[in-house]
Amino acid sequence: MNRLLPGFQLKSPATAAALSVAAAILLVPANYLPVLSTDFSGQARTDTIYSGVVELWRQNLWAIAAIVFIASIVIPILKLLGLGWLLWCVRRPVARNPRRETKIYATLDFIGRWSMLDVFLAAFLGGLVQFGQLSTVTPRSGIVAFGSVVVLTVLATQAFDPRLFWRKHGSSPS
């Protein structure tokens, strides 16, 4: 890998930043493009992530709407903001509060997986609801963009090394 890309390090702030920027760019089509087309007895509709949440809310499925909203909209944005904050912190000459920053990193590392909810949902519905003329559910291109955002944010978190905070803090492992 290094012969092809001299100086490239898999686990570095630069790699984490590049992956985060790519995820942030893909977040636009992920939210703009439709993720699911449904046709129930002739009532066809195409939903983006947000319009899907609104529809669930309109059907009085508030808890489900809240789960999908948090997993598919709040968490990806929070994760990108959090990674941005950590990357900014690591650029400071001295780490101010490495313990707090490590906890933020651990939280981002844990919550990222829940964004996969919409991808699993699209796959399951697409496999189950295939009744020809009566009812069909088809995943659309937005789910590819959204899935890519999830993968890139997970990879960005893995590429970020929280030990950097402690090296800047000056305390060496004993």
Next chain:
Amino acid sequence: MGPPDATLTCHFCGQIHRAARLEPGEKARCVRCDTLLAHGPRLGRDAPLVFAVTGLALALPSALLPFVTAGKLGDHQSCKLFTGVAAMWGDGMRAMAVLVLVCGGLMPIALLASIAVRNLPDRFRALRQNVRPALRLIRPLEHWAIPEVQVLAVLVALVKLHSVVNLQVGPGFWSYCAMTVALLVAQNSSEYDSDPADNASGEPAPASS
């Protein structure tokens, strides 16, 4: 007590700790960043192995038995664990199909196998040593084992669909739920939150509290 030179490294801050055996209920936290490093066995020292083997045994019915059956005006459609993966693959979304297959099927099984091998009794030490390179490969991929998210997605889908089609939950889904619980219990009853194979001594070693 563990071997005198056994150590455990915090994977968040790199702090190295001297190892010590923990009693049930005891927790070992990193002295520097407060990350949980290890805890005493909550359900007995064999619990991770027992639950990992249980999870592996449940993987087969999860994959082969019907997950959910949907009915509409006399027409019935049954799906299994990987029906959605096949549908996505057929729709040309191959990368997403592979992602769902890996996160919902392959990695949970690999993680269960990894926990089972790590916790094998001492008489299987040779086997443990032989598969250590494979365990090291699986370790960074553990993030991708997320069957609990798949279970939540199926529950969301069932609530969403119940007003438009008749639904019947099959034994495949219950097996998958049980496999997910077994995986979570096996993970949480393991003594180590980091892989003891990463220890400087190279031997599984308890952590200091």
